[in-house]
Amino acid sequence: MTLTGAVGAIFMFPLRGIIRACVALGIHPNVLTLIGVCINLAAAWALARGRFVLAGVIMVAANLFDFIDGKVAHASGTASEFGGFWDSVMDRFSDLALFLGLIYLYASLQRADYVMVAAVAMIFTVLTSYTRARAESLIDTCKVGFMERPERIVLFMIGAFTNRMAAVLWVILVLSVLTVAGRIYHTWRELSGDRSVPA
Template identity: 55%
Template sequence: MLTRAIGDAAQFLLQQIVRALSLSHIHPNMLTALGLAINIVAAVLFAKGHFWEAGWVVVGAGLFDMVDGRVARVTNTVTPFGAFFDSVVDRYSDMALYMGLLVYYARAERFFYVVLVALVMAGSVMISYTRARAESLIPTCKVGFLERPERIVLIIIG
C-alpha cells in the first residue's frame, strides 16, 4: 500500500513536470541534450571523487531522461530522429559516467577498479547493441537484463 502511494505520488509529480515543460515549448531534443550535459557534470564529480554529489546529479539527469519522450508525446513532436537521438545520447551519458569513474580510479591507482569499470562499460555498450540488433531482426524481442534504468541505479548505489 505504501509502495503504491509512493508510486502514485511520483507519477503525479512527473505528470506535472511534463505538463510544465510542454507549456514552456522547450523541444524534447533539448531536454535530451540537457540530460547529457548534466551527466557530464556528474562524470566530473565522479572523477574528482565526489561520489555522493555525483549520485544526486545522476538522479537529476535521470529526470530529463524520463520526461523527454513524454514531452514529445504530449506536444505531438515525436519523430524517428528524436528516438534515435535519445538512444544515442543515452549511450554517451552512460559512457561519460563510466569515464568519470575510470579517471577517478586511474588517478587513485586502483587498477582492479579501472579494469572492473572498463568491463562494465564494455558490457553496457554490448547490452545496448545486442538489444538494438536483436530488435532490428526480431521486432518482438524483449529479452535481456540490466537495461539502462537498472545500470543507472547500480551506478548510483555503487
C-alpha cells in the same frame, strides 16, 4: 501493487507537473535530451573527483530530463523517429561518460583492478543496447535480460548516495554479461525457429 510499482507511482506524481510545464513552455524534447546529457557530464566529473553524493544529486537532475523527454514528446505531439534515435545515441553517451568518470577515479587511486571492472562493465553496457538493436533488425523483439538503462542508472544513484559503488559495479557487470548472453541466445533461438518461450 508491487513494491517497485508503488515507488514508481510516488516518483511519477511530481513529474507530471514538470511534463505539463515543459509542454506549456513549448520546450522541444530533443533540447531536453541534450540538457540531460550536459548535466550527466557534470555527474561524470563529480564521480571522477570522488564526490559521490554530489554526483548522485546531479544524476537525479540529469535523468529527470532524460525521463521526461519522451513523455513531453508524446504529450506535445512532437514525437519523431529522429527524436528516438537522438535519445538512444545520447543515452549511450551519458552511460559512457559516467563509466569514464569512475575509470578516471579508480586510475587516480591506482586501483587497476577496479579500472578493469568498470571498463568491462562499460563494454557490456554498450553491448546490451547493441545486441538488442541489432537483434531487432532480424527478429520482432529482443526484450530479454534484467540490466537495462533504467536499472543501471538507479543503481549508479544508489551506489553514489550510499558510497557502495564497488558493489554496484559488480552487479552491473554480472547482470550486463547475463543480459548480453541472454539476448544472443534469444536471437539464435528465434532465428533457428525454436520459439518455445515468448520474450
